[in-house]
Amino acid sequence: TQLLEQSPQFLSIQEGENLTVYCNSSSVFSSLQWYRQEPGEGPVLLVTVVTGGEVKKLKRLTFQFGDARKDSSLHITAAQPGDTGLYLCAGNNQGGKLIFGQGTELSVKP
């Protein structure tokens, strides 16, 4: 069974701080997606990483895919209250199904 361990589960920080969220697995994924979800809404796709070692930037968010395509990280620089939400990582297996991490509940206080 493929598992994706996401940490931390909860994160409460002050505006302006940096943070990193991790997703780790013993399995290799063909690609990995990061989503952000606000309360009462569906997850919104932020980025997909495909190549081992790949780094993608989305404004203050930096996503990295591990060299072996088993892990990924999301780093947010100078967090803002608008970054508050649930962050989900999800690994794609070859069949197109997603394996989800447990999610990281981020709260950024002004």
Place this chain on the structure above:
Amino acid sequence: DVKVTQSSRYLVKRTGEKVFLECVQDMDHENMFWYRQDPGLGLRLIYFSYDVKMKEKGDIPEGYSVSREKKERFSLILESASTNQTSMYLCASLSRDRGYNEQFFGPGTRLTVL
């Protein structure tokens, strides 16, 4: 942009009722998925479909069925709703437009079974 819509944002039903949740995507995608999301349990796959009239069980299919009569529409059916089916239901559609798999989600249906 991929657009996935779900028929209701909020739904309240009584135990024993038959419930239909509808999902529509506008990108001619073949693969569609139904998940439920519960606090502490994350997203769990209920059913998915690779094509019209084709369906596969996910991790938690018990108490649910699905219908895919047209490519753009994937319906989740609760034959006899129970209180433990109170949850957030999310539909997703799979795109391979960029050469790799990406799932796009609808806004979700918050179902309460009384």
